[in-house]
Amino acid sequence: GQQVMQIPQYQHVQEGEDFTTYCNSSTTLSNIQWYKQRPGGHPVFLIQLVKSGEVKKQKRLTFQFGEAKKNSSLHITATQTTDVGTYFCAEDNAGNMLTFGGGTRLMVKP
Amino acid sequence: DGGITQSPKYLFRKEGQNVTLSCEQNLNHDAMYWYRQDPGQGLRLIYYSQIVNDFQKGDIAEGYSVSREKKESFPLTVTSAQKNPTAFYLCASSPQGGAREAFFGQGTRLTVV
Numbered sequence: 001g002q003q004v005m006q007i008p009q010y011q012h013v014q015e016g017e018d019f020t021t022y023c024n025s026s027t028t029l030s031n032i033q034w035y036k037q038r039p040g041g042h043p044v045f046l047i048q049l050v051k052s053g054e055v056k057k058q059k060r061l062t063f064q065f066g067e068a069k070k071n072s073s074l075h076i077t078a079t080q081t082t083d084v085g086t087y088f089c090a091e092d093n094a095g096n097m098l099t100f101g102g103g104t105r106l107m108v109k110p
Numbered sequence: 111d112g113g114i115t116q117s118p119k120y121l122f123r124k125e126g127q128n129v130t131l132s133c134e135q136n137l138n139h140d141a142m143y144w145y146r147q148d149p150g151q152g153l154r155l156i157y158y159s160q161i162v163n164d165f166q167k168g169d170i171a172e173g174y175s176v177s178r179e180k181k182e183s184f185p186l187t188v189t190s191a192q193k194n195p196t197a198f199y200l201c202a203s204s205p206q207g208g209a210r211e212a213f214f215g216q217g218t219r220l221t222v223v
Binding site: 006043048092 | 145215
């Protein structure tokens with residue numbers, strides 16, 4: 001299936017610092033979705049990006065889709081302890097095959 | 111309440127036994143998925159189904175089987191052929207068209223003893 005690579009694998013930040021996770025593909029993505037999984041929980045949908053160069057914001061979270069539709073990023077401004085969890089990107093291709101990246105685990109020190 | 115339900119939450123299996131994980135949704139979604147998650151790892155696709163009576167293998171289908179006899183149900187059987195079945199199993203569903211947000215169940219943690 002489609003290979004979607006995510007970096008970094010882990011990130012420790014001090015509360016109040018910013019955080020960014022990146023999702024990269026060697027081929028053009030149909031779209032990109034982002035999910036958050038709290039420790040011990042299940043993934044929860046955050047957003048979907050479809051258009052080249054698209055930028056969407058949800059409070060302190062900013063999502064970007066690259067101009068070539070081969071990469072995406074999630075940026076969190078001024079992290080809080082409630083942001084702790086693993087953030088996944090995923091591609092929902094035309095064949096209805098939802099493929100996830102490896103995830104970035106965010107840990108926030110209060 | 112609409113949602114997707116997985117059962118049981120915890121499951122213990124003896125080596126050599128088949129076991130079936132349940133997944134039911136009342137969201138009227140056409141697509142359903144099964145993923146495997148190992149500790150500290152991402153989600154790997156086992157099987158997915160776009161419509162009743164049809165399903166496709168994902169990246170790690172060996173040792174697993176599924177059925178989709180009803181739109182609401184997509185059970186996963188972990189067979190004795192699966193060499194390392196201990197993992198967290200997640201079922202998801204999504205609608206056709208639109209944003210196609212995937213909704214996940216609470217997961218089943220399978221342990222082979």
